Amino acid sequence: MKNRRHVSLLLTILLIVTLVASGCSPKGGSTTVKELSGAGATFPYPLYSKMFDTYASATGVRVNYNSIGSGGGIKALTDKTVDFGASDAFLTDQEEAAMGAPVLHIPTCIGAVVLSYNLDVTSALKLDGTVLAEIFLGKVVKWNDPAISALNPGVSLPDLAITVVHRSDGSGTTSIFTSYLAAVSPTWKSTVGAGKSVSWPTGIGGKGNDGVAGMISQTKGSIGYIELIYAVQSSMPFASLKNASGTFVTPSLASSAAAAAVSLPDDLRVMIVNSPGKDAYPISAFTWILVYKEQNYVGRTLAQVQALKKLLTWMLADGQSINEGLSYARLPAAAIQKAMVLVDSMTYGGSAIP
Amino acid sequence: MTTRKLKNGVMGFLVAASAVMLITVLVVIVWHIFISGVKYLNWDFFTKTPTPMGESGGGVFNAIVGTFLITLVAAAIGTPFGMFAGIYVAEHRGQRFADVVRLCADALQGVPSIVIGIFGYTFLVVRFRSYSALSASVALAFMFVPTTTRVTEEVLNLVPSGLKEAAYALGARRSSVVWNVSIKTAAAGITSGLLTSMARIAGETAPLLFTAFGSRYVEWNMLRPMSALPLQIFVNASSPYPALQQQAWSAAFVLVLLILLLQYGAKHLIARVLRVKA
Amino acid sequence: MAALPSPSDRREAARERVFTAASLVAAVALVATIALFLVQLLVTSRTSWATFGLPFLWHSEWNPVTEKFGALPMIVGTLVTGFGALLISTPFALGIAIFLADYAGKKVAEPIKYLIGLLGGLPSVIFGLWGLFVLVPIVSKFEVWFGKLVGSEALVASGTTGVGLLAAILLLAIMILPFSASLILEALLVVPTELKEGALALGATKWDTIQNVELPYVRKSTVGALVLSLGRALGETMAVTMVIGNGMKMPTTLFDPANTLASAIANQFLEATSPIYVGSLIQLALILFVIAIIINVLARVILRRGIQQ
Numbered sequence: 001m002k003n004r005r006h007v008s009l010l011l012t013i014l015l016i017v018t019l020v021a022s023g024c025s026p027k028g029g030s031t032t033v034k035e036l037s038g039a040g041a042t043f044p045y046p047l048y049s050k051m052f053d054t055y056a057s058a059t060g061v062r063v064n065y066n067s068i069g070s071g072g073g074i075k076a077l078t079d080k081t082v083d084f085g086a087s088d089a090f091l092t093d094q095e096e097a098a099m100g101a102p103v104l105h106i107p108t109c110i111g112a113v114v115l116s117y118n119l120d121v122t123s124a125l126k127l128d129g130t131v132l133a134e135i136f137l138g139k140v141v142k143w144n145d146p147a148i149s150a151l152n153p154g155v156s157l158p159d160l161a162i163t164v165v166h167r168s169d170g171s172g173t174t175s176i177f178t179s180y181l182a183a184v185s186p187t188w189k190s191t192v193g194a195g196k197s198v199s200w201p202t203g204i205g206g207k208g209n210d211g212v213a214g215m216i217s218q219t220k221g222s223i224g225y226i227e228l229i230y231a232v233q234s235s236m237p238f239a240s241l242k243n244a245s246g247t248f249v250t251p252s253l254a255s256s257a258a259a260a261a262v263s264l265p266d267d268l269r270v271m272i273v274n275s276p277g278k279d280a281y282p283i284s285a286f287t288w289i290l291v292y293k294e295q296n297y298v299g300r301t302l303a304q305v306q307a308l309k310k311l312l313t314w315m316l317a318d319g320q321s322i323n324e325g326l327s328y329a330r331l332p333a334a335a336i337q338k339a340m341v342l343v344d345s346m347t348y349g350g351s352a353i354p
Numbered sequence: 355m356t357t358r359k360l361k362n363g364v365m366g367f368l369v370a371a372s373a374v375m376l377i378t379v380l381v382v383i384v385w386h387i388f389i390s391g392v393k394y395l396n397w398d399f400f401t402k403t404p405t406p407m408g409e410s411g412g413g414v415f416n417a418i419v420g421t422f423l424i425t426l427v428a429a430a431i432g433t434p435f436g437m438f439a440g441i442y443v444a445e446h447r448g449q450r451f452a453d454v455v456r457l458c459a460d461a462l463q464g465v466p467s468i469v470i471g472i473f474g475y476t477f478l479v480v481r482f483r484s485y486s487a488l489s490a491s492v493a494l495a496f497m498f499v500p501t502t503t504r505v506t507e508e509v510l511n512l513v514p515s516g517l518k519e520a521a522y523a524l525g526a527r528r529s530s531v532v533w534n535v536s537i538k539t540a541a542a543g544i545t546s547g548l549l550t551s552m553a554r555i556a557g558e559t560a561p562l563l564f565t566a567f568g569s570r571y572v573e574w575n576m577l578r579p580m581s582a583l584p585l586q587i588f589v590n591a592s593s594p595y596p597a598l599q600q601q602a603w604s605a606a607f608v609l610v611l612l613i614l615l616l617q618y619g620a621k622h623l624i625a626r627v628l629r630v631k632a
Numbered sequence: 633m634a635a636l637p638s639p640s641d642r643r644e645a646a647r648e649r650v651f652t653a654a655s656l657v658a659a660v661a662l663v664a665t666i667a668l669f670l671v672q673l674l675v676t677s678r679t680s681w682a683t684f685g686l687p688f689l690w691h692s693e694w695n696p697v698t699e700k701f702g703a704l705p706m707i708v709g710t711l712v713t714g715f716g717a718l719l720i721s722t723p724f725a726l727g728i729a730i731f732l733a734d735y736a737g738k739k740v741a742e743p744i745k746y747l748i749g750l751l752g753g754l755p756s757v758i759f760g761l762w763g764l765f766v767l768v769p770i771v772s773k774f775e776v777w778f779g780k781l782v783g784s785e786a787l788v789a790s791g792t793t794g795v796g797l798l799a800a801i802l803l804l805a806i807m808i809l810p811f812s813a814s815l816i817l818e819a820l821l822v823v824p825t826e827l828k829e830g831a832l833a834l835g836a837t838k839w840d841t842i843q844n845v846e847l848p849y850v851r852k853s854t855v856g857a858l859v860l861s862l863g864r865a866l867g868e869t870m871a872v873t874m875v876i877g878n879g880m881k882m883p884t885t886l887f888d889p890a891n892t893l894a895s896a897i898a899n900q901f902l903e904a905t906s907p908i909y910v911g912s913l914i915q916l917a918l919i920l921f922v923i924a925i926i927i928n929v930l931a932r933v934i935l936r937r938g939i940q941q
Contacts, residue, residue, distance in 0.1 A: 557755025
């Protein structure tokens with residue numbers, strides 16, 4: 001009998017300690033914000049995870065980012081369950097309406113969507129927009145199709161079926177890729193179109209950039225579109241693409257930076273696919289952090305909003321030094337300038353944030 | 355006569371063969387999980403949090419803490435409901451409403467974990483505008499309660515009625531009889547049932563997907579998103595990085611160890627600690 | 633003597649009231665929970681059933697882009713994987729239960745029972761992990777070989793990845809096997825030894841006894857166990873999600889990627905942005921909820937009747 005009482009007492013104490021500990025904030029006063037949360041794009045996730053890690057060491061503020069795809073990020077921000085969302089596709093009119101309030105798009109880097117494949121070939125493949133569209137439309141089904149061989153003289157291509165891998169979730173990367181296909185293929189534009197989720201004519205779906213990369217690496221004869229760093233970190237080959245000026249360009253941070261050398265609108269909502277530059281990689285893109293312009297919603301504290309603003313400012317300044325180490329291009333000066341203006345335009349209760 | 359003998363032999367062979375096939379498959383699976391999991395265990399794995407994407411090393415300390423907290427709190431929430439419901443059904447045996455309660459417990463037990471997760475999301479996460487470990491614990495509590503109710507009821511029914519009648523004869527009230535006689539006698543069985551239920555919910559993933567959400571950091575605050583071993587396994591399994599996949603196996607190994615520990619505790623330790631006849 | 637209630641009597645009376653109230657509250661809460669689930673699912677999915685109505689159940693297009701949703705591909709996926717898993721696992725479950733009940737000695741039976749218990753307690757996500765990295769490559773090899781054997785390019789193509797209905801069926805079969813095997817075993821162990829010995833004394837062979845005495849005795853329990861396993865298979869989420877391939881279209885062969893009601897939700901819920909998309913996914917949860925409750929209650933009713941026999 002006594003033992004049982006001791007045991008239940010012990011368990012009760014343990015439980016109370018747990019609950020009390022959870023109520024306490026970790027070291028520091030009650031007004032210091034220690035954590036921010038975000039969700040969204042997998043496209044910049046390798047960069048963000050490194051950035052936030054560095055930011056935590058530097059300032060002690062932890063940023064909890066969940067990489068669930070641009071669609072997920074937009075939904076989380078709409079439901080107001082996170083401080084910021086992240087997306088490689090800017091909001092559609094419908095999505096903005098669902099948000100109910102103006103949303104700012106703050107770019108953080110430039111990345112490249114590469115075509116990675118699983119094939120035993122001796123050198124890197126060369127592809128162009130037309131052939132890509134045909135592959136993803138399901139019209140070109142074998143690797144040794146003449147259309148592909150024509151672009152790769154001297155490379156022996158196997159008689160193997162092409163397995164297309166695309167995204168199964170709502171993806172900004174898909175939005176970038178399909179915008180490119182729509183720009184280079186009228187057939188694609190009219191039959192499938194561009195967007196975060198499209199009705200793919202063929203292929204299998206992977207979840208997130210990592211899911212697609214995983215599927216490509218496990219399936220012989222597959223081809224899919226992923227962000228550059230995913231291919232690099234998994235040691236997977238990727239194709240060079242013929243750009244709008246007719247040169248075959250290998251995706252790299254230099255070629256994606258070259259793609260951003262265009263005039264940028266003030267709200268920075270622009271697709272830079274199929275850029276006209278000579279050295280531009282044709283499927284380059286910005287990725288954005290999304291925040292509400294008016295930050296006083298659902299009882300957010302000023303401290304929380306200030307912490308968010310500090311994070312964004314850091315990402316546009318010191319944070320940019322992390323980009324190139326992970327093959328993301330830095331934002332051009334013009335973009336940073338306009339982005340800072342956007343960040344400063346965030347308000348709390350209608351007035352600027354101190 | 356001989357056809358029957360032949361049939362006997364053939365069927366005996368088939369039964370043994372199916373058993374052998376099955377056991378081989380089971381052994382292979384368990385062995386594989388064991389081997390893959392142990393291979394990548396190191397001290398860092400238990401004590402560190404995940405590294406930035408693509409970098410090697412790191413561990414799942416955040417997930418281990420998360421699993422402990424979420425499971426404990428879920429059990430804490432679910433135990434009183436489960437026990438008292440079980441007491442009600444045992445005490446009012448034969449009455450219509452008690453049957454309804456038992457039926458509802460059975461029904462709740464059969465609700466798929468993903469539906470529980472959806473409920474947790476729409477009921478708690480959206481309402482409070484935040485993913486939180488607490489909403490995950492509440493969702494898991496829904497899964498904890500039915501098994502607890504059933505175990506409590508079954509164990510209480512095993513209490514010899516002679517004990518209860520003697521207590522009533524001495525003038526004890528009903529609650530006293532139940533609490534001081536029935537529950538105390540059944541304590542070992544009930545606690546054992548609690549541990550088994552805990553083992554079950556510790557491995558659940560679907561209810562956590564939309565409630566706990568996951569976090570790369572060690573989190574002690576129940577009101578914030580939190581990681582957990584099953585979540586970490588799921589996320590890592592879909593990544594293309596071999597390092598993360600390896601961590602998934604190791605995390606799986608740790609999770610299995612935890613569950614085994616709880617089940618072992620349920621079977622052996624409880625009887626010993628409480629010094630009650632098992 | 634009618635004495636005034638002493639302080640301790642009053643305390644006891646108060647404790648009694650609290651106790652009675654607590655157990656009643658808990659009991660009512662349990663019942664209310666089921667109702668609450670149903671109501672909440674109905675309310676949060678109304679954007680979907682208000683738009684699509686009953687035809688949602690048999691529409692075969694699930695298209696987040698055009699926002700046309702129909703549950704048929706998922707319902708088909710759920711039924712095919714559930715019944716397929718049941719079909720494959722039942723003979724083995726029976727086989728191993730009979731083996732443990734009638735053929736195996738104690739030394740052999742105990743470790744096997746432990747192994748089965750161990751596997752039955754493994755979390756779904758771990759089965760998914762094993763399924764993804766071990767089962768799927770094997771299935772892929774088989775599917776490609778089979779496709780080449782029958783000369784079908786389409787089968788070879790859909791079999792290349794390995795994920796799909798077949799992988800899910802096999803994984804599910806392995807998952808529900810320990811469950812149904814232990815339930816059937818439990819039932820077999822209750823068969824009175826006098827019945828068995830009586831039959832053997834009359835000259836029946838071992839298998840005769842099994843077929844004509846034991847199995848009929850446990851028929852209700854076995855059916856209940858199988859129905860319960862089916863319910864488990866139908867609601868299984870994580871393992872299936874990881875190997876079924878998340879196909880949005882209606883699968884045409886067993887090699888095709890597909891979705892079950894559960895896996896569709898797990899795969900898509902976090903990023904469904906539009907209210908109709910979210911509502912449709914929740915409606916899938918509602919359908920799953922109703923199916924699971926019906927099957928589970930049915931199984932328990934059968935099982936309780938079987939045990940009471």
